[in-house]
Amino acid sequence: MEILNQLLHGFATAGTPINLLWCLLGCTIGTAVGVLPGIGPATAVAMLLPITLKVDPTASMIFFAGIYYGAMYGGSTTSILLNTPGESGSMVTAMEGNKMAKAGRAGAALATSAIGSFVAGTIATVLVTFCAPIVAQYAIKLGPPEYFMLMVLAFCTVSAVLGKSTLRGLTALFIGLAMGLVGIDQISGQARYTAGVPELLDGLEVVLIAVGLFAVSEALYNVLYEGKTVETENPMSKVHMTKEEWKRSWPAWLRATAIGFPFGTIPAGGSEIPTFLSYATEKKLSKHPEEFGTKGAIEGVAGPEAANNAAITATLIPLLTLGIPTSNTTAILLGAFQNYGIQPGPQLFDKNSGLVWALIASLYIGNVMLLILNLPLVGMWVKLLKIPKSYLYAGILIFATVGVYGMRQSAFDLVLLYAIGLIGVVMRRFDFPTAPVVVGMILGPLAEAQMRNALSIGEGKWGVFVERPGSLSLLIVVVAVLVLPRLMKVVRARRA
């Protein structure tokens, strides 16, 4: 009852006209950046981080959550209609969605993905509502050693487990950690790696790294290598599902929610694994396996789309209750909280309960808004795909300038932005993942503080990490996450 009461309070806060407006604005911008190729939710939130200087925290978190959510809805529109995969989470949607669109059923594919996103998003929000406070209750008992181990787990999964190459993932992670080192050490107050430049004392700005790595590098990569790439667009059809299509979509949505949600909650981030799992499940269970990969099976769109949204929603649990981001966008959301001097974690539900519940309530509202924005109005979004690439990317550069310059009013930052963009081009060209950089940079300083606090508790002995049952079991999980996949590979190779 306690929870429902607080949720009602949340609705009261999120339901004020001004907050509803922020939510709508966020959902609209989110859908737009989801639809537009070359810009995703992480970039959009990063570019708009300067608003944290003036707008109150509740409104801006509602706004950012709207962008985060909206981009997922919008991303599917692009992956169904354009023959180029956009967002990694909607890559799977593109496989069947493209086939359906080519067979003249784009409308049905768009409908099942929007409604599926709504169903999965809403169920996942209900689960977040009831699970997050419970997780927070347990999390409050964790000490620095356990926190440090949880963060190590997040580092390992985001860098070594999710990507294709562990080496390149780790390189990216340590680059991120290195960026996080610049500035004043939180515990001793010593300046590190500032080379006497006063601008660097406050550390590197999250906006700068994120916008450079995503937006500027995307623009530079595009002009360098993608100039001749021609995108083709599939024909639109009426957004409508037949009775038969509804019957095939429902079970897929529900199964996918069950698959996607748990993946989002563990610090293993990313929606690639659950979307692929959901796709494989649907393919196996479908009564029409012949449609997969030929004319396009609706389950193959419904499942992955729903799994994606459920996982995305669930990532809010580790973010809000533990303060651990597991993806690019949640890492930047954490940065937004930090700009307000708020540290997400178990205390958040006590200290800032008004903000948290308004944020959760806004997810329910945002889902309804997005369904309306994306079903009847889908035609409007499709028009965005007609913007010529040259104007799109040049425009992105203007927004990048706003984000970076608005944060610190420094022209020096714009030069740094260009340099980070160049690093991003190299990373993209040589297939280095970017998420570990951002997660490492934002979570690194926090992890360092937890580690040193933990060692203080243990009076300087590293044994503190194995003596406490909590941190020992987390350590075992970390080792398992690192070793098991490799072991399985070896076993499989031997059998074959």
Add this chain to the structure above:
Amino acid sequence: MKLPSQTLVGVGTLATGALFAAGALTIKSEAGYSGVGPNFLPWVVGIALLACGAFLVYEARSGGYREMEAPSGADVGHWRGFAWVSAGILANAALITTVGFILSCALCFVLAVRGFKSAEDRLDLSPRAWLTDAAIGFAIAAPVYWMFTQLLAINLPGLTSTGWL
């Protein structure tokens, strides 16, 4: 992708590692109760980057990076377009404080559009095209500027102190 460039990326990582390790030398190590001081993580990061760099060089020299997905797009970069876009971004950085956000961004927009058009082999240097693109750039930058300065009261540089240009 040719192997020398992969080696170069590995060497770059090595250099970054060396830089951070060298920097770690200069950080004092007042450890306090914890036994590790502010120089601990810098050492870990420096050494880890050195190790990663060494492995990257090794992989590059022995058949190329493992499990690598072929990069999308053309094999050879279109450097002329790249130069246009770079000029746009850097001109923006150089001019923003003197000519103001709107004009500087409009210039960046125009230069960047030249770059993308040239990458598509549709470079148009006629005065008409310059003017149209400048107008479009202005039409994007101005509302953004007004929204930030007038509505959100966030400081962006202007040519005048009116908050409108």
